[in-house]
Amino acid sequence: MYLVLILFAVFCLQLLYTKKWKYKSMENIPGPPPNILIGNMGLMKGNIEDMFHNIISLNKTFGKFVKIWVSPITPKIVIADPGVAQKVLNSSLSKSSLYNHMFPFLGNGLVTSHVDLWRKDRKLTNVAFNTKLMDPYNIAFEYHGNQLVSMLYEKTGLNALNIVPFVDLYALDVICETMIGVRTHILKTGDMEYLNARSQFLTIVMNRTYSLYKGYNFLFKFTNEYRLSKRCEEILRDFSKFLISEYMKNSKSRSNDDTDTKNVFEIITEAGLTGDRLIDHVNTFVVAGQDTPASTIAYALYEIAHKPEIQRKVVEESVEILGRDKNVTITRNDMHGMVYLEALIKEALRHYPAVPMIERTLDEDLQVSGGIVPAGTDTTINIYAMHHDEEFFKEPNKFDPDRFLPANSSKINLSGFLPFSKGSRDCIGKTFAMYQMKSVITKVVRNFELLPADPPVKLVLTSEFVMKSSSGNQIRIKPRQL
Template structure:
């Protein structure tokens, strides 16, 4: 009798769930696959991360550039065309990140990536000057120094053997962001066994797994190290009697502690930021400026390796700008003149965007871009598919840097959103572009880059990685 009763309750739950999901699906004017009871369309996504992006693309080919799916009882609207995303991504209202970002909170807290509302607006406003165009000059020596260390690391392997790029470039990117954001050098490229370097690797891994004890151990190392750096700089500012950003020419925007000083000296409603808020912002930028740039460097070098004609043009451009002495460091102005290299970087980010998918949460019922969107729906902007969408780009799988030439123009500026767009665009995109230019330009000057034997299998994680790695071969350039 009890067994029959339990079975009856189970059947009622199935029927109730299915009725709810069917009604919810019909409440949208957006097509999509029929949901199953309880799991919705979750069964479609029980795949390896290397298949996830292809599943999303297959659904787009079947249902169009705007479709809906349910994971359990949660609604997702997946968009892959600028005509749908422009109004949403431009809105000052739809700025709340989706639920997929929650697993980052143990590490990043309520920093700029995960926060929303007035806190996000306030922090975004006072952090923006740290990435002003004029401030980028102070980052250039850091990038040049770490690029030389990277080149020395690669020179030892410049014998035509296969090189796995991600582990090497991740350390270079970590050195760049740490010294730029914290004002201290970790020398990760020279000491990859340091506790901080290993903790970053561990937390990125364990944030995606149930190994909470190991994640907590990694987080303790990260948080303690960040607090030590913050306290050290706070004491230095105290010793100079600095309490305002414009009080002393040696603080704020005029030294390598620009970002950290902004946080330490900023005031919100007459009060300074607490240590947790400062730590959250520092670690947010450590995360955002580390893996994303590493991905951009890796796939950029991969695309250069695959296209020798492109590589030749990059080198010729540098010869025109730098003259006979290709061993000297380019100036900031000379880097800005490398327009073809910039087109190459943008085209590699089109095919391999560092962040393949972004997500927003709808906080009230609204109609946008001709779609009825209900409160608590998640909007998934599939950057990876949109950048390869034949309805958006002609011959989308061809690598053609000329697409980004100044004489060319897209039908919609929201066709290319490798750094997102609108109010929540990447605050550090000029920083990232400068780092990409410095590093890739130097590697092409010093080495002949050759392709590996296999195509990468991009993974639909938070950062675009590859299931089978990304490999190239290099030889010294005479």
């Protein structure tokens, strides 16, 4: 009994300290009224789609800066103001507790590593993304893009084809070949073990981030999700170990290969990284470089299937640049001319940002309208909300590639367009991703006429850190006469 009273007294003192002193400077920042025992975790009721919807809608309801209480004593600021978001991304390089939950899998890879180590490794791996040295990646884009097209020819005639697993497996083959130097044939075998494990692991990460108790490691250990996440980690790590051993097996035949281009794996092994450090980087590059382009490609194809006028423009542009031979190799130079397709991809990244929210822990105090947020507070940068803000994008819910055409550049304010984040901890693979997406979308639309599923199936958006549709991206495909 005494223990309960003491614990209650400690809780009350902590609450008083938090509200009246530590976070007093934030008291005028708006947000949903918190419950004294669970803060705002009531927002996280329901399934993961409801949770996602509740979080991304916060700024629409309360304004560009919203305070939520993720525990009775822990606030978080959700930001949808482009200027302040960029300020945070430029000044705060530390990742929030959300990323701690990914640490058992991604360890000291770039996404989750602590700032000092990250600085060194980012400088090291940047070399693999030098635009001038990207031509060899095109070999993988061509090979696996053609494999995807062959596979899709077997799926013509279906009333509904969920394009996501095909694009997912294609993107996994591409990333293994380009980043690690191992040619896999996972699309051909259709082996979903790695992708299913990754999806389950990241869903658990999201659930932990928005749970009252699963965020604490010692409590999480008592849950079924803990056991499942351990099993997923094992599958994911085994996959990376398999890639490393395949690379090592073939390394002899590569020893005379003295090209300027080195993939990420060659760079980090030559820098002397071994053991867990090596596995962490392999895990990180495979996850970060597979999931995001795959989901953007799937959204772009879904929109192309539903908008005949957009489809016509993409096909016409590709014929102008590449002619009518479907087997032609698409070079990077060809891709530079694909202005309409680039606008379409940017619109897909705006409308369906693959990473709808990112987080940082503030490295310094932050002045926002409504108060000062102290250093050490976690912030969510609500990319989805900024991409759907009418102030920056007219008719934000309309899918309209024209807004990104060079002719309209004076009419658009891109400060709120952050699909690849901003600042020095932005996406290392953004240029690579644009080439890959242009290459594969071109191949698919030149080979197939894309149509809505019959009957059409709407997207149901949700987040496994990367934005997904829980109804899949369902379309129909017919062989095309170019």
